[in-house]
Amino acid sequence: MRDPKEACEICLSRKLSLFANLTEEELKKISAAKNMISHKKGQTLFYEGTKPLGIFCVRSGVVKTVKAASNGKEQLIHLAKEGDFLGYTSLLSDDVYSSTSTIIKDARVCFIPKEAFMDVLRKDVNFHYKVTESICRDIGNMEERLTDANQKSIRERLAYVLLKLVNTFGVKGEKGEKIEIVLSREEIASLVGTATETIIRLLSEFKKDKLIALQGKYILVLDKKTLSKVADFYQ
Amino acid sequence: MRDPKEACEICLSRKLSLFANLTEEELKKISAAKNMISHKKGQTLFYEGTKPLGIFCVRSGVVKTVKAASNGKEQLIHLAKEGDFLGYTSLLSDDVYSSTSTIIKDARVCFIPKEAFMDVLRKDVNFHYKVTESICRDIGNMEERLTDANQKSIRERLAYVLLKLVNTFGVKGEKGEKIEIVLSREEIASLVGTATETIIRLLSEFKKDKLIALQGKYILVLDKKTLSKVADFYQ
DNA sequence: TTTAAAAACTGACAATAATCACTTTTCATA
DNA sequence: TATGAAAAGTGATTATTGTCAGTTTTTAAA
CATH class of the missing domain: 2.60.120.10 (Jelly Rolls)
Incomplete structure (x- = not known):
């Protein structure tokens, strides 16, 4: 149009x-x-x-x-x-x-x-x-x-991608920052460079560990500090 | 100096x-x-x-x-x-x-x-x-x-790196093209983004399959065509 | 509101690649 | 040419990630 x-x-x-x-x-x-x-x-x-x-x-x-x-x-x-x-x-x-x-x-x-x-x-x-x-x-x-x-694990890369996304599209709320953009699991996978299933599993791990929360289609980043640690080192 | x-x-x-x-x-x-x-x-x-x-x-x-x-x-x-x-x-x-x-x-x-x-x-x-x-x-x-x-296996990436190297540093000889540059296995690993041992194993596989040959410190690329196939698709 | 399709998710399993603990070979230089 | 260090290579094992074959949930459109 x-x-x-x-x-x-x-x-x-x-x-x-x-x-x-x-x-x-x-x-x-x-x-x-x-x-x-x-x-x-x-x-x-x-x-x-x-x-x-x-x-x-x-x-x-x-x-x-x-x-x-x-x-x-x-x-x-x-x-x-x-x-x-x-x-x-x-x-x-x-x-x-x-x-x-x-x-x-x-x-x-x-x-x-x-x-x-x-x-x-x-x-x-x-x-x-x-x-x-x-x-x-x-x-x-x-x-x-x-x-x-080339040098990092998928887990590290996903943590890093989430931090980048929150920097670019993040909006501060009461609890954590909301990534104000809807990406399908498949799109996140294609951004990180891995399989969709792997992203799904890692996101639910991050959720379990209270690093992120899910709000409908959106991802809330709750703990940037720990997420940064995950992004940098093999735990 | x-x-x-x-x-x-x-x-x-x-x-x-x-x-x-x-x-x-x-x-x-x-x-x-x-x-x-x-x-x-x-x-x-x-x-x-x-x-x-x-x-x-x-x-x-x-x-x-x-x-x-x-x-x-x-x-x-x-x-x-x-x-x-x-x-x-x-x-x-x-x-x-x-x-x-x-x-x-x-x-x-x-x-x-x-x-x-x-x-x-x-x-x-x-x-x-x-x-x-x-x-x-x-x-x-x-x-x-x-x-x-992000999207390819180490095997594919190594094949691709070898083709790139032969394009840039290759010198045609009687049998195949010689990559006129000495890289340690560790350096090749760091170029491909993998462990040194993985590179050693893959190189000897490629050698076994007659895709490459080793001439002292140098790598000879014998079969660019097959190497291209390896670079593009999961076999 | 129903319904079909897409997306999200799960579990089992297989494949790939990393790690570790070596041995062997090569190389520089004393 | 002897020798110690670095590089190359090997084997066993483990960890990570991919693949497949589903089920469940969500979404959009009839």
Whole structure:
């Protein structure tokens, strides 16, 4: 569904994004070129293997990015929220999308065509710097995730993933912090890199140990401190 | 050991690097600011957690980059050879080094101080593009590695690592391709993300199955086709 | 409200990989 | 070339995780 545009100049999510410090003029250019589209859970923004024609900027909602392994399994690479850009690394390396992005919480997403984006990148050195800086930070994060994936047990990794989720999507309540995003057991499994059944079993162990609680579809993190310990060391 | 400088202008490795298309003037600036240092196997270029003061460019030899997991284990992140840059993502994200880089094959490495590097980056938009493009490609590679790490068995991953090594360091011989780099079983284990004993056992299986052969310290890849199959599917 | 499908969950079992406690081989150097 | 240390290799055992074959619960739509 194509929405009436909301100008980038007045967009609140923008403040959180790489566009935070663009000039009025640059924002107008992008606003003029972009589309804002409302998406329902389950809709897909782009598919692995197709060619990027621009970049996506999340106004609201949550988008998951998934990569297919050559043996058919799937890896959840990233969860994008308000202010996050999607698909720009493929655009910038002039490659096809390395992964598929799908809405998992109803979202409004702006699409900015390649030319408008590249134009700002070309003309605004500060913006280019910010982009570079952000990508370099991503590399650091990926190195850490790779290290964890290879050197830690599933139990440690799940604990770590829960802590990351609570950092990004956590909302403090009376008892513990609620992860304000619904992920199926299968999706958590694909994020951690394990079988769905293993996630189910570990979550109920964590629950038994009072590290987490379940509130309907949501996970409440009760004991971050102990969870951090579980994430770091074989107990 | 500090060496007499070899000017970037006449450096053969440069053609393989991100510096390939710099102007004469830019190269002179960098040449003037840099140091070339010869390193023996085992010496370390920089340590995880320290602040980058510039970037490293490999003239010859091989450098491994290793990251410590929070549980004390180690992950081999990258093997850099002639023409490869090291430490620039940490520099560009204004962060401490996320990993440690150590020589594993006697090397000559140039150190380019931050200011000289940033100066070229600031003034030469094309160079900045090339850097961005390269980092974005790295992101794609890391996504693939993460997916493999999480979704594949050790056997598949070892097969995949051997294929990657032969692509990068392979030299064709009469029978198969020789991986022209000496890695200990422990280092291969840290690259694949498993125990040393597991690597030893799998390598001798691969040898038994005539996928590889051992020639002293070197590994010969005999059957890339079957190895690719092993890398992709549970047999 | 019924009903079919999807998701969550459980238990048994098998497979994979880690760990430990060695032996053997290789290598550097005294 | 002797020798001690490091690396490679082996075997037995255990722990972890995956797979399969279900049941139960939840959800969405008729």
